[in-house]
Each structure stands twice: as structure tokens, then as C-alpha cells.
Amino acid sequence: MKLFVHNFMSSRFLKNVTVGYPLELVVKQFVEKDIEFDRENTIVMLNKIQYEALVVAAAAVNQADRIPAEQPGKWEDLSDDQLKQFHHILMNIDVVDGELICPETKTVFPIRDGIPNMLKVDGEK
Amino acid sequence: MASFKVKPEHTGPPELYYNETEAAKYASNSHITAIQHEMAERALELLALPEGKTGFLLDIGCGTGMSSEVILDAGHMFVGVDVSRPMLEIARQDEDLESGDFVHQDMGLGMPFRPGSFDGAISISAIQWLCHANASDENPRKRLLFFFQSLYGCLGRGSRAVFQFYPENDEQCDLIMGQAHKAGFNGGLVVDFPEAAKRKKIYLVLMTGGVVQLPQGLTEDGEEGRTQIDNAGRRFVWNSRKNEKVVKGSKAWIEAKRQRQIKQGRDVKHESKYSGRKRKTKF
Numbered sequence: 343m344k345l346f347v348h349n350f351m352s353s354r355f356l357k358n359v360t361v362g363y364p365l366e367l368v369v370k371q372f373v374e375k376d377i378e379f380d381r382e383n384t385i386v387m388l389n390k391i392q393y394e395a396l397v398v399a400a401a402a403v404n405q406a407d408r409i410p411a412e413q414p415g416k417w418e419d420l421s422d423d424q425l426k427q428f429h430h431i432l433m434n435i436d437v438v439d440g441e442l443i444c445p446e447t448k449t450v451f452p453i454r455d456g457i458p459n460m461l462k463v464d465g466e467k
Numbered sequence: 468m469a470s471f472k473v474k475p476e477h478t479g480p481p482e483l484y485y486n487e488t489e490a491a492k493y494a495s496n497s498h499i500t501a502i503q504h505e506m507a508e509r510a511l512e513l514l515a516l517p518e519g520k521t522g523f524l525l526d527i528g529c530g531t532g533m534s535s536e537v538i539l540d541a542g543h544m545f546v547g548v549d550v551s552r553p554m555l556e557i558a559r560q561d562e563d564l565e566s567g568d569f570v571h572q573d574m575g576l577g578m579p580f581r582p583g584s585f586d587g588a589i590s591i592s593a594i595q596w597l598c599h600a601n602a603s604d605e606n607p608r609k610r611l612l613f614f615f616q617s618l619y620g621c622l623g624r625g626s627r628a629v630f631q632f633y634p635e636n637d638e639q640c641d642l643i644m645g646q647a648h649k650a651g652f653n654g655g656l657v658v659d660f661p662e663a664a665k666r667k668k669i670y671l672v673l674m675t676g677g678v679v680q681l682p683q684g685l686t687e688d689g690e691e692g693r694t695q696i697d698n699a700g701r702r703f704v705w706n707s708r709k710n711e712k713v714v715k716g717s718k719a720w721i722e723a724k725r726q727r728q729i730k731q732g733r734d735v736k737h738e739s740k741y742s743g744r745k746r747k748t749k750f
Contacts, residue, residue: 347546347568350584355577355617363581377566383544386521390584433566457555460572460579 343440343458345399346432349391353444353451356462364395365451366443367402377433381422384429388417391432400431474635480601482573485530485551494531494557503591506668507534510589510629511541513657513672513682522586525621527574527630528593532558535567538589546580548572550596575610577617584621588628594671595632598639611643615650615673622675628652630671640669647673659685718743 353362393413400406408427414420442451442458451460475484485493493499516522522543526535529547531554538545545567549555555569572579575597597614598607618628634640644655652673660666661684672681713719721743728735 344568350580352581457571
């Protein structure tokens with residue numbers, strides 16, 4: 343699971359959950375990929391991102407120092423080099439093994455082989 | 468005995484049907500690939516995304532990522548959702564799909580995304596799976612409604628969702644459309660090639676926000692299509708008000724009955740502001 347997906351995921355579909363965002367991210371193992379940088383796509387994605395959640399996700403893979411703690415001004419004004427740092431966090435980091443945890447019900451969704459499993463299996467913890 | 472082709476959704480739940488062998492077969496079948504490609508392209512066209520802009524799309528029931536590939540080729544980004552893990556594992560190994568990502572989820576349990584995440588959603592040959600109950604505690608009606616509600620939530624305002632599907636009968640069509648409408652979507656069916664049995668394809672085009680004219684379905688030949696009489700039954704536009712029954716005993720019901728009896732030439736009392744009112748208990 344790439345980190346940009348984490349930024350959009352929510353456990354709002356569970357019963358009795360009102361916000362369910364952001365999901366807590368526990369990373370046990372991740373790989374770094376090399377996906378082609380595309381300035382326009384990165385800006386489109388960054389415009390949709392919730393920045394606080396992205397910082398939390400970057401911290402979960404110990405790479406929070408790559409991006410500023412506060413959201414920079416306009417994404418369009420950033421240089422390619424700056425955007426590449428964001429691109430790296432969003433697209434290149436692929437969580438292979440870990441967990442997503444609902445902030446309200448503490449339901450655990452396992453990430454195995456890079457695919458987060460959001461099915462609620464009764465009796466499975 | 469003649470063997471009829473059984474629809475896969477009749478055999479059991481999708482996560483069991485699309486196991487490792489079936490998923491591998493599906494992914495390597497060139498006929499399926501070609502058809503899926505064509506349908507995904509048409510679905511993308513029906514989404515009517517603003518031109519020249521990159522969109523972030525949801526691919527519901529992405530399977531091995533055939534439709535996702537079309538999304539990428541068109542220059543958009545995507546997240547795919549499917550209930551079959553073997554299918555997703557194949558999709559993840561596909562290097563062409565590297566820049567997207569996948570989530571393992573059952574449509575009927577709801578889409579696990581925050582509000583306003585996506586610019587649109589497409590789904591190729593997936594939604595009919597929701598019409599079947601695979602366990603005693605599953606209610607297709609409820610699951611469809613919940614699915615549409617959660618989808619409505621995670622789509623941006625003014626965006627669309629296009630579902631290509633194979634309805635078994637009119638009831639199934641009505642069920643899917645009814646639940647989509649209940650969840651707040653506008654829209655209806657677009658039927659491509661309605662006269663051709665094999666090429667006929669049905670797309671459910673759903674829109675968040677105001678009513679927009681539905682796009683036209685494709686026909687075999689533009690000129691020929693126009694000389695034929697429109698078949699009202701084929702392009703179904705939802706209108707829930709029309710079929711609403713008036714409550715028995717209400718003022719509207721009394722008035723309708725009065726009009727009926729006048730038509731029959733019976734002697735009826737005139738209408739007044741008192742008709743349909745309750746009497747006081749102490750009359």
C-alpha cells in the first residue's frame with residue numbers, strides 16, 4: 343500500500359464510526375520503489391491530500407524529515423526538487439507488511455503483501 | 468442435455484469464485500481482456516471528466532486491473548478495490564499498474580475512503596455480484612444501498628460514477644437503480660447497441676449533484692439509428708414520484724375517488740374544505 347492511499351482511507355464505513363480518519367498506520371516492513379515523477383500528477387495529488395495525515399504517515403516510515411511539518415503555500419510554486427520529495431513519500435513508499443487501525447473502534451485492518459484488507463472478519467483480531 | 472452458460476455470480480460469492488486458478492485464467496484470456504478494455508474505455512468516456520486534467524479515480528471491482536490500465540493510459544490516477552485477493556495479487560505484480568494501488572474490500576461493506584476523495588468512479592462487470600446474497604445475514608437490498616451511500620460520500624461534488632453491468636432482468640435493473648437513487652444519485656441507464664444481442668452493453672451513469680442530461684447510447688450506425696422509433700422502455704430514466712401511491716383516506720385519495728365517480732356519472736357531493744377531516748369524538 344502506497345502512502346497516498348493511506349491519506350484517503352477512512353473507517354467511516356464501520357458501524358458507529360463518525361469520522362474514522364486518519365487511520366493509524368503501523369508499518370512493519372516497507373519497500374522503496376522508483377515510480378516516474380510527473381510534476382502535474384504530483385500537484386493534482388497534493389491538492390487532494392490532507393497534509394496533517396501525510397506528515398503522520400511519513401513519520402510512520404521514519405521519513406518525516408523529507409517534508410516540512412507545515413503545509414507549504416501553493417503547490418504550483420514549488421520547484422521540481424521539492425515536489426520530488428513529496429512524490430517520494432506519496433508514491434515510492436510501499437508498505438508491504440503492517441496494520442491500519444480505526445481511530446475510533448480500534449479495529450485492526452492488516453496489510454499483507456502490500457494489500458490492505460478492509461474486510462471485517464468476525465472473530466478475527 | 469443442452470448446457471446453458473451459468474452466470475458466475477450464480478455459483479457463489481466472488482471471493483470464492485475468483486480463486487487463484489480462476490483469477491489466472493481470467494487475466495490471461497485475451498477475449499475477456501479485449502472486451503473489458505473496450506468497456507472500460509466507454510465507461511471513462513461516460514464519466515465526462517474535464518479534458519486535459521488529471522483525475523483521481525476509483526476502480527470498483529478492479530479484478531486484475533484491466534480497467535485500471537485503461538485509466539492509467541488515459542493519464543489519470545486510480546485506486547482499485549476488489550473482493551478477490553488472488554485477483555489483486557495478480558494486479559499488484561503488473562508493472563504497468565505500478566503507479567496505482569489496490570485495496571481489498573467487499574463492495575457491500577462500503578467504500579473505505581474519506582469524503583470527497585475521488586473525481587469519479589468506474590466499475591466494469593462488478594455490481595451484479597451485489598444482487599446475490601451469499602450468506603443468510605446478507606441482504607442484497609441493504610448491501611446495495613450501503614454501497615451506494617458510501618460511494619456517494621467518497622466522490623467529489625459534481626462527479627460521476629459509471630457502472631457497466633449485465634442485468635439478468637428488469638427487476639434487477641430496477642433494484643440497482645432504485646438503491647442508487649435512494650442514496651442520492653441522479654442518473655440512469657445508457658444502452659449501447661440496443662439492437663445487437665451480443666454487442667449490447669448497459670451502463671449505469673450516476674451523478675452527484677444536479678440533474679444533467681444523460682449521454683446518448685451508441686448505435687450500430689448513426690443514420691440508421693435515427694430513422695427508428697425511440698423505444699421508451701430501453702432508456703430508463705428514474706422518476707420515483709410517478710409511481711407513488713396516494714395514502715388511502717387522505718384528501719388526495721378522496722378527491723381522486725370523487726373524480727372517478729363523477730366520470731362514472733354518479734351523484735357525488737361537492738368538494739369542501741371539510742372533506743377528509745376527522746370528526747370530533749363528541750359528535
